[in-house]
Amino acid sequence: MRILIAEDDPVSSRRLETILEKWGYEVVSCINGMQAWEILQEEKAPKLAILDWMMPGMDGLELCRKIRGRTNGPYIYIMMLTSKDDKDDIVKGMDTGVDDYITKPFYSHELKVRLRAGRRIIDLQTELIEARDAFELKATHDALTGIWNRGAIFDILKLEIERSKRDKRDLGVLMIDIDHFKHINDNYGHCVGDVVICDIVKRLTIKIRPYDGIGRFGGEEFIVVLPGCNNHVVSGIAERLLTAISEMPVGTNEEMIPVSISIGACVPENVGNINFESIIKAADDALYRAKDDGRNCFRMTDVTDV
Amino acid sequence: MAVFNKAEVLEELGDDVEFLKELSELFIDGLPEQMDDIKKAISINDNVLLNKAAHKLKGGAGNFGKNAVYETAFRLETIGKEGNMDEAMEVYSVLEKEVEQLVNELNAI
Missing domain, CATH: 3.30.70.270 (Reverse transcriptase/Diguanylate cyclase domain)
Known part of the structure; x- marks a missing residue:
C-alpha cells in the first residue's frame, strides 16, 4: 500500500521512511503541506497519509481541512504525527477530520498497529467501491452481449x-x-x-x-x-x-x-x-x-x- | 551520565546500528542551523520564533528517545509559548552543553 509522509524534520522523515518500507509500504515523502496536497491530487494517490502538525507554509491541520473539503476522490485516512500532546490540540485535530494521531516521540510498535487499523478502513472502502462499481455495471449492461441494457x-x-x-x-x-x-x-x-x-x-x-x-x-x-x-x-x-x-x-x-x-x-x-x-x-x-x-x-x- | 539511552533507542530501531548512524548523521548535520535559529530568537526576544525553533529541535531529538536535549528543547518551547523569556538564555546554555554531549555520544556509536 502507498503511504504519504509530510514531515519537515529530515531525521523523523528518514526514520519513518525506513520503518514503513520495512513493513512493506511504498513511501511517498514530502516536506510541506503544499507538496502533500499536490501529491494527493495525482491519480493513484496514496490513501494513507501521515502528516506532521507543524510544517512551514500550510500546516498539517490546514492540509487536513483542505483534504476533507474535497468532494471527489477516494477517502484519505489521515494520521497526524505531532509532538503536541495537548488535549485541546487533539480535539481540534479530530474535529478537523483527522482519523488518528500519534504523538512524537513515537514508538514504532504503536505506529504499526495504528496504521493497521487505518488500512482496515481503507480496505473496507475499496471493497465497497468495487462492489458498487460491479453492481452498477450489472445494472446498466446486458448480461449476454455487454452492451447497454x-x-x-x-x-x-x-x-x-x-x-x-x-x-x-x-x-x-x-x-x-x-x-x-x-x-x-x-x-x-x-x-x-x-x-x-x-x-x-x-x-x-x-x-x-x-x-x-x-x-x-x-x-x-x-x-x-x-x-x-x-x-x-x-x-x-x-x-x-x-x-x-x-x-x-x-x-x-x-x-x-x-x-x-x-x-x-x-x-x-x-x-x-x-x-x-x-x-x-x-x-x-x-x-x-x-x-x-x-x-x-x-x-x-x-x-x-x- | 549519558544524555541518551542507546540500548533503548537501538531496540526501537530494530537493533540496526547502521540505521542509528544514518539518523545520527542527519541529526548532527541539521544541528548548527537549528541551534542558530534558537539563539537568534532569544537574542531578538522573539518568543513565537523561539517556540517554533525549539519545537523543531525537539522533534528531531525525539528520534533518539526522550533524551536530555529533547527535554531541554521542550523547556525552551514552553518558554516560547508562554512568552516569559527571562530564563531563555540560561536554558539555552544548558542546551548547548547537552547538545555537545549528545553529538559526542552519537558520534561514538
Missing part, C-alpha cells in the same frame, strides 16, 4: 433528446430486429441463438461511432442512438449495418447460419417537439414496414409523423 439505453436516448433540443441538433434512432430469429432458435437451440445475437451485436458495435449508443431493447431487438445525424447520415449508417450483417453468415459449432436484420429509422424533423415515446413508436413503426417489405432492409418514418 434496456433501462440504460432508454436513459441515454432521453438524455440525447434533451441535448438535441438544447443544441438544436439532429438526432437519429434505429430500431433493429434480427430476421427470422425464432427460426434460428427453433432449429439450432437457444445456445446457438445466443451466439448469433452476440456475433451480430459485435458487428453492429464495430460499425457505429464511439459516441453512438447501442442497447438491447428485447430478445433480438436493439436500439441505436445516433446524436447529430440527419436523414442522409442515418440512411448511410443503416445501409452500412445491413451490409455488415448480411454479407457474412454466423459461424457456430453446428454450421454457418445466414443472417440479416431489419431496421426502422427515425429522424424527427423538428427536435423541439419530440418526446421519448413518440420517437420509439416512430422507429418501431418503420421497423414493421421494413419487415412487411421483405426484411434485410431499412425504412424511415416520415419525419413529419413524429
Whole structure:
C-alpha cells in the first residue's frame, strides 16, 4: 500500500521512511503541506497519509481541512504525527477530520498497529467501491452481449433528446430486429441463438461511432442512438449495418447460419417537439414496414409523423 | 551520565546500528542551523520564533528517545509559548552543553 509522509524534520522523515518500507509500504515523502496536497491530487494517490502538525507554509491541520473539503476522490485516512500532546490540540485535530494521531516521540510498535487499523478502513472502502462499481455495471449492461441494457439505453436516448433540443441538433434512432430469429432458435437451440445475437451485436458495435449508443431493447431487438445525424447520415449508417450483417453468415459449432436484420429509422424533423415515446413508436413503426417489405432492409418514418 | 539511552533507542530501531548512524548523521548535520535559529530568537526576544525553533529541535531529538536535549528543547518551547523569556538564555546554555554531549555520544556509536 502507498503511504504519504509530510514531515519537515529530515531525521523523523528518514526514520519513518525506513520503518514503513520495512513493513512493506511504498513511501511517498514530502516536506510541506503544499507538496502533500499536490501529491494527493495525482491519480493513484496514496490513501494513507501521515502528516506532521507543524510544517512551514500550510500546516498539517490546514492540509487536513483542505483534504476533507474535497468532494471527489477516494477517502484519505489521515494520521497526524505531532509532538503536541495537548488535549485541546487533539480535539481540534479530530474535529478537523483527522482519523488518528500519534504523538512524537513515537514508538514504532504503536505506529504499526495504528496504521493497521487505518488500512482496515481503507480496505473496507475499496471493497465497497468495487462492489458498487460491479453492481452498477450489472445494472446498466446486458448480461449476454455487454452492451447497454434496456433501462440504460432508454436513459441515454432521453438524455440525447434533451441535448438535441438544447443544441438544436439532429438526432437519429434505429430500431433493429434480427430476421427470422425464432427460426434460428427453433432449429439450432437457444445456445446457438445466443451466439448469433452476440456475433451480430459485435458487428453492429464495430460499425457505429464511439459516441453512438447501442442497447438491447428485447430478445433480438436493439436500439441505436445516433446524436447529430440527419436523414442522409442515418440512411448511410443503416445501409452500412445491413451490409455488415448480411454479407457474412454466423459461424457456430453446428454450421454457418445466414443472417440479416431489419431496421426502422427515425429522424424527427423538428427536435423541439419530440418526446421519448413518440420517437420509439416512430422507429418501431418503420421497423414493421421494413419487415412487411421483405426484411434485410431499412425504412424511415416520415419525419413529419413524429 | 549519558544524555541518551542507546540500548533503548537501538531496540526501537530494530537493533540496526547502521540505521542509528544514518539518523545520527542527519541529526548532527541539521544541528548548527537549528541551534542558530534558537539563539537568534532569544537574542531578538522573539518568543513565537523561539517556540517554533525549539519545537523543531525537539522533534528531531525525539528520534533518539526522550533524551536530555529533547527535554531541554521542550523547556525552551514552553518558554516560547508562554512568552516569559527571562530564563531563555540560561536554558539555552544548558542546551548547548547537552547538545555537545549528545553529538559526542552519537558520534561514538
